[in-house]
Amino acid sequence: MTTTLTTTPMSEAGHRLPTPADVPGRAGELLASLGERAVLCDLYDAVGASVYHDLAGTGTHEVRELLALVRRIPGPVLDLAAGSGRLTLPLLALGREVTALELSPYMLELLDRRLADAPPALRGRCLPVRADMSDFALGRRFGAIVLGTTTISLLDAEGRQGLYRAVREHLEPGGRFLLSTVDMTATASGPAEVDMEIVTDSGRAYRLFEHWTPDAGSRTVTLFPAVTAATGPVQVCTTTIGVLPAELLEAELAAAGFSVRSRHPLPAVGERHHDVLLETEVTP
Template sequence: MTLNRPLIPGRAGALLAELGDRAVCCDLYDEVGAPVYHDLAGQDTHEVRELLTLVRTVPGPVLDLAAGSGRLTMPLLASGRDVTALELSGSMLKLLTARLAEAPEALRNRCTPVQADMSDFALGREFGVIVLGTTSVSLLDAPGRKGLYHSVRAHLAPGGRLLLSTVDLTAGDQAPTETEVEFTADSGRSYRMFEYWTPGAEARTVTVFPAVIGGEQVDVCTTTIRVLSADQLEEELRQSGFAVCSRRLLPDVGARHHSVLIEAEVTA
């Protein structure tokens, strides 16, 4: 879905202005942006090992929320678990389905893709572990997070665990206002990714350009992600009937990312 010109700050905004009418803005999760997001996710193994370690301690099927194109779904399946992959974006689910089609049949048969909203879902079954990784909780506003916690409570088996991660920009030194990373994905496509955050602001902006700009049209993918501290999420979880079992500071990624993994269970 093509967006109207969003207000993009910093160097990314200046580059967008230079491109003028050649630039076509899209959401990072729509039909145009989904392959770009898939390329980004394919470069990122952050938190995967830590999540898998915790998942192994709890039996039962796994629900992977905001599964995207399978960044966590595929490792979870490879670990031998039955996985339901819930994703709102049809474009993302198409990418996941294509990956599953190329996977071994035994692995493919243990995955159930579901198109649904992580803030309001009813699957009619319980799970030993519900995972919300890739800091995707930051995509939800306050009412959305309240709905998420309610839905998770209804789907966690007794003794089950909720695992969710967040980028806690209060967990270290204040980050620079803007960072830029250039990389080449496994697909062979190259990108320039800008991330802009003003210390204290409620959200950060991520904008992705092709590294080599040519042709009459340039697809520019962007999204705005809320900044949610681990303290805030833990308090919301407690208010929604969860007890926090552990909080783990994950290895830093780049100059600004201080990711935290929270483990919670439903209170009696």
């Protein structure tokens, strides 16, 4: 069962509803060509959550590296922005107690379904919680707090400050805060927009556009069905994500009272995604 906490007021899925004006480049042109047939969805709403979950199951980006760090850290784990459990289930498989914190109720529904199909011993070690990662109070501490998939980029500067405060309050003495972000020093410039087709493990295929120039402060990801019918509605999912370079993140963490213990470059995803996993602790 999911526990719900009072959080900073936000939309139900944690994002404002997208508009066609939010979609730049060729993705925007394709969206415009669909006209009224296009049904635009946020990537974390009732429709988008299922698409995000489908895509998240296609790879193990950063999972192996994160689990290797968690193995060395005793105690329960807090998985922030847990989504449908991309990291939660592997963390549970380590034999740990895991609190899975997520704001989107649609993501939590997917996680609850996955837990219902899991072995009872694994399911019994997980507590899903609906809360905002920038403002939460769980009344307990954790040996490790993790925030993967460069999700910190979804928060603005004020939200990140709230996150740092909450993490400090929930870490055990000597605990670790593990989080990933973009390593701009390793990220190739590349084209402004990438257009690729992705076939997921479920067999569904998507056409994914990512519009981003490294000097921009955000990137826009838009997903269409790889094949669209000649008539009828077409669901299009999009989200705009901030880009937080590792150097800026490390400076913010230092100002918030964290020390970076280690920096782990992550395997590249395509030509433009060079991320880094930071292992941090509260500065003594």
